[in-house]
Amino acid sequence: MIQQVSTEEQEFCRIHKLSEFDLQYQEMAEEFGQITDLAATIAGTEISFLNLIDNYNQWSISANEFRNIPREDSICSVTIQSEADHMEVNGLHLDERFQSKEYVKKEDGFRYYFGVPLQLESGEKIGALCVLDRGEKSISEKQRRFLKLLAEEIVGKLEMKRKIHELEYALITAEKSRNQIAHDVRGPVFGISGLADTLRDEEITGEEMREYLDMISKSANGIIEMTDDILNREARHHLLNAHLLNIQELRNKILELYRLPAGAKELSLNVQLSGEHQQVTFSRRKLLSIIGNLVSNAIKFTSEGGEINVNLEILQKEACYFLQILVSDSGDGISEEGLQKINDLEPGTSLGTDGERGFGLGLPLVKQMVAERNGEFHISAGNIKGTKVAIQIPIK
Incomplete structure (x- = not known):
């Protein structure tokens, strides 16, 4: 008898696979920008993006820019949920799924979309290669085949980068x-x-x-x-x-990635450094995925005008060093039931303060990644105003 895998379990495996690539999104344009340029040339469209989709965000890479948008605003998020090997929409402004998106509904918004999932050998779809145009159009079967080959090339390069890392x-x-x-x-x-x-x-x-x-x-x-x-x-x-960072460099990367998403919701994002060992260096492996999921979760569940605080500190215990990460927000806190699901690594869907949709996988994923680095994970008890997460990861 074949055991059925739930949608939540599939999604957890998908975002966990993405985290294993340990990608520095803002540094990928140089390596993958030419591929997106080539995709736009093949399709004859204005622009093309390599989009990688985690639990909260779509990270978009092209030759000239790096950006991110909430996952619920992403067309490629729909593409990767389909069983098909591509998705084409000619008339985004007429499609109920996309017509309310900001980049579609404005007068000079996008009208045409074609996307190919970035599917790993193990089956997970971690994102998509897409082309967009402000005019209505269609592309030939030959152009589609070439775009699919480019998507395979991207997956091959990503897999090779992961193995090298x-x-x-x-x-x-x-x-x-x-x-x-x-x-x-x-x-x-x-x-x-x-x-x-x-x-x-x-x-x-x-x-x-x-x-x-x-x-x-x-x-x-x-x-x-x-x-x-x-x-x-x-x-x-x-x-x-x-492959090493100090906490000042880690702070800069966090602010670079999440200042704009927090600002879009009028949230104050503060990243502070503490302690005497700020020049101690440590492996960056999975740290941006761990902290990024915590910050994204805080953004989702904190109301407009609230604040998110991140404190980074290197602790020394005898001859060992630990990276301590404290993330707190002024949101509504987490229930006892939600806390139990996190401790059991069980997904639990819920909407953010602005109705943001999610699978409830961010904190369980963080807990698993921290365990993979032999660290400790603690979250505040339920029904307390705001959520507080404390993590310690051995680094030396």
Whole structure:
């Protein structure tokens, strides 16, 4: 008997798959902009976008810009929910699903849309490649085939980036282990070298013993030089740094991504830094996905004029460092039932303060991603004004 998978479970798998790519959306235009330009040229349309759709937002990449809109305003969100391999709408202003969208209803709004889902080998659709035009038109079967090939090319590039990142993170982890071994080896080797030097200076057993001890000393010094090489290779240092952030850089990325969505709802978004270890660097892996889901959730459930506060701090406990993330908002809080669903990693749909639609997957997804980084997740008890989430993730 085939087990049926619920829509909520499918959607959770989909957005979790997207989070595994650990994409820096605002940095993708350089790599994928030419593909969107080519898509618009093939279709003969004004513009094309690579759209990636998470639990709350559509992140749009083109050759000349990067933007995001709420997911409920996205045409591509409808495209990826369909079983078809494309969606075409000629007359967006006449379609009940889209005619009220701001970019459609204005006088010079878009009229034509063609979108192809970005479907992974495992089946999940993480977004779409689309073309848009302000005039009504149609495209040929040949043009459609080329656009589908471009969509496959995008998926291939994204899959390759994910595999490269996984290998790089594995290399970084191995590098840290090797460096630790090198440090551990240096102490004993220095002791051997020092002992050999001492014994050489003591005329205990004659010339033959001195020659033997000389060999020990040279061998030990050779090992020391080898460990220095392991610790100081510039290429490895560069690779490691490419995946590291400090909390000031993390703060800037959060504000860059979410200041406009918060401002659109007239919310105050404050990201503050605390503590004495602000220059400590750490892996950025999944951090923007974790914090982004928390901030997006706060935006959704906080009424106009409210505020969202994010506090970032590096904590030191003995020889270990932890990144502490505190996110709070002035919304209505979360019920005991909703809190239990989050703790059980169970989706629960609800509308935002402006009627925003969602699958209720953001906080369960955050909890799972934090667990994948061996961190701790805590959320305030139900029926308290506002929602408060505290996360600690080991970083060193």
